[in-house]
Amino acid sequence: xxxxxxxxxxxxxxxxxxxxxxxxxxxxxxxxxxxxxxxxxxxxxxxxxxxxxxxxxxxxxxxxxxxxxxxxxxxxxxxxxxxxxxxxxxxxxxxxxxxxxxxxxxxxxxxxxxxx
Numbered sequence: 001x002x003x004x005x006x007x008x009x010x011x012x013x014x015x016x017x018x019x020x021x022x023x024x025x026x027x028x029x030x031x032x033x034x035x036x037x038x039x040x041x042x043x044x045x046x047x048x049x050x051x052x053x054x055x056x057x058x059x060x061x062x063x064x065x066x067x068x069x070x071x072x073x074x075x076x077x078x079x080x081x082x083x084x085x086x087x088x089x090x091x092x093x094x095x096x097x098x099x100x101x102x103x104x105x106x107x108x109x110x111x112x113x114x115x116x
Contacts (some may be wrong), residue, residue, distance in 0.1 A: 005112045009058050009068070012105045014053035016075055019102075025047030033095055037085040050078055061113055068113045076106030 022030040023044050034044060054075035061068010082099035 001112075001116070005116060006062055008105070008109055008112060010029055012102075012109045013055040013058040015105070016051045016058070019098075020048040020051035020055065023051070023091075025030055035081070035090060036089065037094065038089050042079065044099065045077075047073070051075070054078060058109065065113060065116065070111065072106060072112040074115045076103060079103045079106055 009025070019030075023034075026044070031044065034047075039047070054071050055069025057067050058075065061071055074106055079099045079102040083103060086096040087101065089104070
């Protein structure tokens with residue numbers, strides 16, 4: 001169980017950090033998707049910072065469980081907000097799929113963080 005927990009946390013943190021790097025580098029595709037969801041350009045660095053802090057918290061949670069639980073809950077809430085932002089503007093499923101998958105990973109990560 002410990003190996004599965006650490007692999008899932010590492011995978012989730014890597015994806016969240018990769019998503020944050022797309023925001024920090026102002027990747028055109030990332031910005032276009034975010035604009036389509038109604039996100040203002042001025043929010044992008046802040047959202048990237050939240051994602052990066054969440055990813056760091058997930059990794060830190062391997063050694064400090066309370067930080068990991070807080071980070072997992074926070075990142076899951078972040079991605080639930082992303083799904084809701086896409087749903088609010090009636091984006092099609094392909095645009096909603098990445099944050100939806102991250103909600104599922106976040107829920108699994110939160111569950112494993114709490115259960116250990």
